[in-house]
Amino acid sequence: MNYDVVIGLEVHAELKTNTKCFCSCKNESGNEPNTNCCPVCVGLPGALPVLNKFAVEQTIRAGLALGFEINKTAIFERKNYFYPDLSKAYQISQLVKPICINGSLRVGEKDIPINRIHLEEDAGKLVHANDGSTLVDYNRGGVPLIELVTEALQEPHIETADEAIEFLEKLRQVYIYAGVADCLIEKGQMRADVNVSLKPKGSKEFGTKVEMKNIMGFKSVHRAIQYEIERQRDILDDGGKIEQETRKWDDDKGISFTLRTKENSQDYRYFPDPDLLAVEIDDSIIENVKNTMPMLPQELKNKYMQEYGLSEYDADVLLQFKHVSDFYNDCLSGYNQPKTVCNWLTTEIMARIKTETGAGPILISKQNLIWLMKNVDDKKINRLSAKEVLSQIWGTDLNAEEEAKRQNLIIDIDTSALDGIVKQVVENNANVVSQFKETGDSKILNFLVGQVMKETRGKANAGDVMAKIKDIVNS
Ligand SMILES: [Zn+2]
Incomplete structure (x- = not known):
């Protein structure tokens, strides 16, 4: 059976700012573990977040560079979940009113619609040591992150792994040129979640989405998408049903496996962060970002x-x-x-x-x-x-x-000396010259030019030499 493939992307990029999103700790990688931390970004009781204005401006800049509308009011929510790299047990993010809505990016002949870009904070990092223990580094916790989400359920959408990669590469280029993010893939500064679904060719109804999280590197994204398309095609061809789930891509093995299914999917219990006011974005801020783009x-x-x-x-x-x-x-x-x-x-x-x-x-x-x-x-x-x-x-x-x-490479030979050398070379290579007269073979001409250049030790202009040889030969 023939299927339409529908691919959605969620792309995280670490913003280029001096400080973190809600505190004044440095936004910098490569430091000693747990040195860029404070009560706010590790979430000690009573610590209050203060929004980094520049992070908001950078998010607006990313949005304007991709033709987004900017919401006049944006809201920060708490996304609640527990994981060891998130000491607060919630991440400050945006759900209902993100900073940027309705943008697009051209891929081939299609303008791929993008639903939103929102601003959130990154989590820390788990480091798995050789002895089997796991360490945690909170330096990255609280670093400003923008998340972009494509509108996969609209036309046109991304249909192949190649288009997905073109989208990611173009997006990366826009972020880098706009100065909002460095997007160093190897440092994890840009990461993609991918969702894939298949539907019978021409069908209006979309199939069940399968998501793959945090794939590092565009080559892996490409492989993961192709693997998932094949996997779903095989199941559907056999009359099976696609289960809504999140899968993990294992790049070494070249396969993906189930991480969690819909039944045990998380409910993040988003609610507005009581410590952060709604952000009012007036026209002067937007104008200022436009003027410095x-x-x-x-x-x-x-x-x-x-x-x-x-x-x-x-x-x-x-x-x-x-x-x-x-x-x-x-x-x-x-x-x-x-x-x-x-x-x-x-x-x-x-x-x-x-x-x-x-x-x-x-x-x-x-x-x-x-x-x-x-x-x-x-x-x-x-x-x-x-x-x-x-x-x-x-x-x-x-x-x-x-x-x-x-190295005596400056051309400074005078005309009469050059004429003499050219004449000499032509005379010394009478056979070759007559061959050239017969065939007009450019290889022979180049050989003669080479001989002259050798005599002048490269101090004549090759174009001039060629013209002079032609003059003599044709006279
Ligand atoms: Zn901090």
Whole structure:
């Protein structure tokens, strides 16, 4: 039987703020366990939370970047449950009136509707030690977290694992460019819950949802979704029924297993937090966030394509990593040649920074790269030599110009000397030259250019040399 697949996503991202959501403890990872804690974030009796205004602004920023409406009044509720990483036995979250409602994100040709973004606090972390004991670190407890929920029961929705990943990657890009979150996946700063259901093709009625919680890494999300689609398809094909449940994805084994079923699902007993007033968000706050919004990926993409004439492919390569597009914009302010700079970045620089999971830092200064690009364009240094210099100064504090001079790579041969060398090479390679006359084979021409470059020790411009050889041969 054929089925429609319906995929819903709930995405958590840790906000970039200096302090936690309801106290003045630092929002920082990598510290000694249980050092960024206070009576408020561990929930000692009598301690009172104070809302971090900047966390609210960051949530609004995330919302505006995705075209959300901002609620004029937002409410914080307590979500009650017990778990060792949550010392208060409740999490401050938002249920009835979140800060952002009704946004969307474009995936392929679809605008995927997003129900909400709400602000909540993160829980601490359990650390399972080798001796079988479990330790708890509350440093992360109280860190501001935004949760985004897609509207899976509406059209259009996410239908494949590939679309889910595209959604997550685009979302991550928007958050990073907007400056609301760093979204370092390996540090757990962005985590996704996924729900999957199948329905007979064309049916208006949605199937039973199965949820998978806290999957780390987009590759795992992809695998987990595909596994779940197959699992449900097999059950339905055999005439079985899908049970509403939460499953846990085991990435090592490549399978998921039941965590809890609907019968024992939790009732969180949400109620408004009596210690926190409703948040009034007036227009001036929203205006202020709008006015300080950095350029978002789509805006930059339009600029790159329309103003700079880049191809969509090149624009996407530059925008894939924010530090690369920042560097690109920086270089243009010193050398306004959008296509040249793009070519260098998308080939030479990307080749040096790309890793399996992302991209490392750019280990050359803007000034040095501009010097190389400009002098290649001005025919003062050959492209090949420039690439060599780039390799040599990469990751060092060497200067491109000094290095090029030290290695005698600056093109400074005078015309008559070059003419002489070209003539000599043509004469010495009479057989090859006649072969070229017959076939016009570009490989032969390149060989001759190579011979001249060797004689000049790379101090002539390869383009000039080629033109000169052609002149002689054709005369
Ligand atoms: Zn605290």
